[in-house]
Amino acid sequence: AQKITQTQPGMFVQEKEAVTLDCTYDTSDQSYGLFWYKQPSSGEMIFLIYQGSYDEQNATEGRYSLNFQKARKSANLVISASQLGDSAMYFCAMRGPTSNTGKLIFGQGTTLQVKP
């Protein structure tokens, strides 16, 4: 079965510093996708970044980058130059072909607080 683990319930970071949010996954599939979403207190899930299992380069989207280590089954999110607006809950999710439905399996989430 597929599983996503986020071991950091809460994180603090100083404004303008970089922060890494951890995500490990478990799957027997060879083809899968990894996603990061941001959920502010308003509740909406905002898509941040995607990494495919066959992508050789780490994904980047503006201040977000995904540190993909396939052998270790980890897909950590790096946020550079943190801003106050980055304070939110962050979810790592995986989509694989096992179910062949595109269903996302989510981790428990990490709450990030950015200090001024």
Place this chain on the structure above:
Amino acid sequence: EAGVAQSPRYKIIEKRQSVAFWCNPISGHATLYWYQQILGQGPKLLIQFQNNGVVDDSQLPKDRFSAERLKGVDSTLKIQPAKLEDSAVYLCASSLDFRGGTQTQYFGPGTRLLVL
């Protein structure tokens, strides 16, 4: 481009009452998902539609939950009768087509349900 719309944003009901949530996906998106997010957890898929057909409803409590997407666009999720443990945020998401590609899911703002 308009995002995923959901209504109502908040709902408070008493146990054993019924409630319905509405979702309008991004225009042109064939796949629609309903997720349940209990406080402190990641979202869990309840049901997935491809146009007006059900792809996956394996985790939908069918004795009390029902959903439809009659014309392949809007969708309604109903709970009847509600239980205390149904208190959660109900998130609707859509993607172009769950088959192949990145297939990023875009989420609506969610409906926060409180069952008293």
